[in-house]
Amino acid sequence: MAVNPLFLPVVTPDMPASESFTDAAAAVARLEELYGAACDFLTRHFSAVAGAMTHPETRFRAFYPEIRLHVSSHVRVDSRLAFGHVSAPGTYSATVTRPDLFRSYLTQQIGLLIQNHDVPVSIGLSTTPIPVHFAVAGRSDLTVPQEGAMGFPLRDVFDVPDLANTNDDIVNGVGFHHEDGSEPLSPFTAQRIDYSLARLSHYTATDPEHFQNHVLFTNYQFYFDEFEAFARSALANPQSGYTSLVAPGNVVLTDPEGEIPQLPKQPQMPTYHLKRADGAGISLVNIGVGPSNAKTATDHIAVLRPHAWLMVGHCAGLRNSQALGDFVLAHAYLREDKVLDDDLPIWVPIPPLAEIQIALENAVAQVTQLEGYDLKRIMRTGTVASFDNRNWELREHTGPVLRLSQSRAIALDMESATIAANGFRFRVPYGTLLCISDKPLHGELKLPGMATDFYTTQVGRHLQIGIRAMEMLRDMPLERIHSRKLRSFDETAFL
Secondary structure (H helix, E strand, O other): OOOOHHHOOEEOOOOOOOEEEOOHHHHHHHHHHHHHHHHHHHHHHHHHHHHHOOOOOOEEOOEEEEEEEEEOOOOOOOOOOOOOOOOOOEEEEEEOOOOOOOHHHHHHHHHHHHHHHOOOEEEEEEEEEOOHHHHOOOOOOOOOOOOOOOOOOHHHOEOOOOHHHOOOOOOOOOOOOOOOOOEEOOOOOHHHHHHHHHHHHHHHOOOHHHOOOEEEEEOOOOHHHHHHHHHHHHHOOOOOOEEEEEEOOOEEEOOOOOOOOOOOOOOOOOEEEEEEOOOOOEEEEEOOOOHHHHHHHHHHHHHHOOOEEEEOOEEEEOOOOOOOOOEEEEEEEEEEOOOOOOOOOOOOOOOOOHHHHHHHHHHHHHHHOOOHHHHOOOEEEEEEEEEOOOOHHHOOOHHHHHHHHHOOEEEEEOOHHHHHHHHHHHOOOEEEEEEEEEEHHHOEOOOOOOOOHHHHHHHHHHHHHHHHHHHHHHOOOHHHHOOHHHOOOOOOOOO
16 A cells, blocks of 8 residues: 555654854854754665665654844844844744854854844744755765655655745845744745755855855856966965865865866866865856856855855957957946846846945056056946847847947946846845957957957956955955945845
């Protein structure tokens, strides 16, 4: 007789009562303890079930830990901060995954809540089950088989990923509340984070813990040669603060003369991480071509709560006064990429962030050793247009060219507006510095042999500028980088 999973008894680990904490580090330690116990429980029972290959007579379930905060006063907090406080009295909660990975972030955010509201946080178990796929993630000795590989449906015995809990309702500002009526404390639920952590490992072939707080995006692989050369030079300098370079396949290089073996099959988005002990290094991600790739990368990297991401890719120059190899600093975006229209309406403005803009302009001046009027010869500031059609030049020109002219656009690509718009949506500081690789409106197409020596040398300079800008941002106080421009009326307390 077939087993009816609806009537199977549910076995859970011990369900301890919630505890109150006024010390952030102790609260995070308790989160780690609860999460570790839950994953150990699921892993242990999954191993036993997978080995037996017979339908168990019970279901196994464990729950994500949660942070809960109750505020009863309208006391005004320091409004200069864009984060670290709630806007009104009420009960707030957030499910938590991988507290080991997010230890510094959680300690900082919880500490600000305790400090700003003078109330304890409660740490306990939520009512959201942990999918077994995420509980065993990272275990090289265990893999969750595809549906049908076992002698019974996996979902009969364990919880599996649930799309109802994997969404962006909080960051999209659609009036999200938890099932118990509490307000969200964090921009992402635990299962949404787990989903993105798994996707990052798949797309980049590097583990999420290697990602640094400053992320550069590019759309050309040869930037990685320059990045590797810079990284080796930095590792050779004990004063640089950089400790290792991580390449696809989780290859960790600490010796500046060491070898980096090539993977037999490159990931979709190869990623290098130049690490610092405090996580304030630089990750370089090759997102490839197109707004869909740009959205995919930023959708998942956003859960790591980076302090800034910048696009340092190539673009088409739209003005006759520009030359191949010139730079474009975006201060506005014409969004014709379309991939975010359902999440962030096209009428929403994407403002430039002063701290990012200043860092990029200063970095250009430092690397090129130009300033003032001379800097204008090789860099223009203006609107960047992002299209979803790489071959827009082949269409009838009246429509696209007229819109580009009316928008005052000075450059066109396929990714920058998506990266900036997703930065705005996810409250991640963003910026764009592009390098002109063709001028299709003026007969300079991206064809073999078109690149000049000047343009070739600009690749190295371009990357150096991106790195230098990130190092400037790294030295800024966190509260200056995370602008209040990115926060809406009712925001989550967590960054």
